[in-house]
Amino acid sequence: MAVLRAFKAIRPTKDKAAAVAALPYDVLSTKEAREIVKQNPISFLRIDKAEVDLPEGTDLYADEVYLKAKENLESYINDGIFIQDEKPCLYIYRQIMDGRAQTGIVGCLSIDDYVNNVIKKHELTRADKEVDRFRHVDTCDAHTGPIFITYKGGGSIDEIIAKYEKTEPEYDFVSCQGVRQIVWIVSDETDINRIIEEFKKINSLYIADGHHRSASAVHVGLKRRKELGSYTGEEEFNFFLAVVFKCEDLKLMDYNRLLKDSENRSAEEIIRLSEKNFYVTEKGAENFRPSEKHTFGLYLDGLWYELRAKDGTFDENDPVDRLDVTILQKNFIAPVFGIEDPRTDDRIDFVGGIRGLDGLKRRVDENGWRAAVAMYPTTIDDLMSISDAGLIMPPKSTWFEPKLLSGLFIHKLSD
Numbered sequence: 001m002a003v004l005r006a007f008k009a010i011r012p013t014k015d016k017a018a019a020v021a022a023l024p025y026d027v028l029s030t031k032e033a034r035e036i037v038k039q040n041p042i043s044f045l046r047i048d049k050a051e052v053d054l055p056e057g058t059d060l061y062a063d064e065v066y067l068k069a070k071e072n073l074e075s076y077i078n079d080g081i082f083i084q085d086e087k088p089c090l091y092i093y094r095q096i097m098d099g100r101a102q103t104g105i106v107g108c109l110s111i112d113d114y115v116n117n118v119i120k121k122h123e124l125t126r127a128d129k130e131v132d133r134f135r136h137v138d139t140c141d142a143h144t145g146p147i148f149i150t151y152k153g154g155g156s157i158d159e160i161i162a163k164y165e166k167t168e169p170e171y172d173f174v175s176c177q178g179v180r181q182i183v184w185i186v187s188d189e190t191d192i193n194r195i196i197e198e199f200k201k202i203n204s205l206y207i208a209d210g211h212h213r214s215a216s217a218v219h220v221g222l223k224r225r226k227e228l229g230s231y232t233g234e235e236e237f238n239f240f241l242a243v244v245f246k247c248e249d250l251k252l253m254d255y256n257r258l259l260k261d262s263e264n265r266s267a268e269e270i271i272r273l274s275e276k277n278f279y280v281t282e283k284g285a286e287n288f289r290p291s292e293k294h295t296f297g298l299y300l301d302g303l304w305y306e307l308r309a310k311d312g313t314f315d316e317n318d319p320v321d322r323l324d325v326t327i328l329q330k331n332f333i334a335p336v337f338g339i340e341d342p343r344t345d346d347r348i349d350f351v352g353g354i355r356g357l358d359g360l361k362r363r364v365d366e367n368g369w370r371a372a373v374a375m376y377p378t379t380i381d382d383l384m385s386i387s388d389a390g391l392i393m394p395p396k397s398t399w400f401e402p403k404l405l406s407g408l409f410i411h412k413l414s415d
Helices: 030-039 063-078 111-115 127-140 156-165 189-200 211-228 267-274 324-337 353-367 380-388
Strands: 010-012 082-084 090-097 100-110 147-151 171-174 180-186 205-209 239-246 255-259 278-284 295-300 303-309 348-352 371-374
Touching (some): 063 127, 090 189, 100 111, 111 211, 147 211, 156 180, 156 189, 205 211, 205 380, 267 278, 267 324, 295 353, 303 324, 324 371, 348 353, 353 371
Antiparallel strands (some): 090 100, 100 239, 255 371, 278 303
16 A cells, blocks of 8 residues: 655746756756756756855765755745745646656655555665765755656546646646646645545555665655654655656666777677677668667677577576666676676766667767667566566666656655
8 A cells, every 4th residue: 555645845936947947966967067057047956966056176975065955945935936835735747758748646655665665666776875865855854856656557546637637737848858847736635635545555656766865765754753752654754755657658768888898809809709698690880779678789890780689598587687788787798898897897888768879879989988789678567577576677777768857846854
């Protein structure tokens, strides 16, 4: 049974939403964020990446960064850029990209559901990134970026969404990335309670994106429980901000690889080594995109090759071992390029499919990478089966588009 809770969102005024909303903090560099803020001084990046308001070279984890984020958040509220809804609401958030829509419910989820694995995970978190978001949430006393959650099914939630589709939205704009962003406010208590009751029928929720933010939110809540000594469980810090989408709406894109070869071998030698675990077919100079699982596109010296995994080189019954990212790592990246730990080795880089195969090729042709590998996207069924089994995906397995924007909804941890 999943717990969903309405909340009094702090959010931009209708006329400021398009300018405030920003990509998540972790998909932009500080340099990119500084450039955006120069052009748009009310971008939410001034809160999510507050180092943009501090001198260049400032330690990203310095106390001043988190204090500046808090100061900027309070300034946005005091200056009327943000308002707060007077009563707890839920929100419907729709994104339309390339003609495809994904529509989610914005509300708060229980930290106990996270601890008890009603909310399931599929990634390991890095301590430094987790501490960063912990300090950001704790200092700001707010969740500033929603967690991207998915679930199976729809039920009467779809009926309620359909009803609101016929009404005027609170926000409706096209972001800088060309994605249409639409928000409806669900303030009717009957509708709120219907949605909450539907969530009680859901046995499992799955983190699609935002493992560090969710872990940090939970740790802040547990810290505050400990500090108080006694608590009712109804305090806002017992819940964290999320957007929950049914899985049928979501699209995963390829998450491609760039590789360096420390031994500076010829293309012929790399192909020869690849043939131990793959059937290799030259495809020519035109971009080659894999069209099914267990096939890969290798770009090397101006040519594309298809790599097709040989039978017996992976376990089809193992939900992790049969993942293409696992097959590639175990049977190509490690044995051919000697890269054993893709988390730490600087001879590998990862490129989201949103940048296209031309962008991948360019990095090889112009930026000194030896080879690129185009992947077939991981599926939402893969994600769920691994989460259900309590297993962990390899790093950089999933790339969701479109990204949830930050700044449209803020959840305060204390009244």
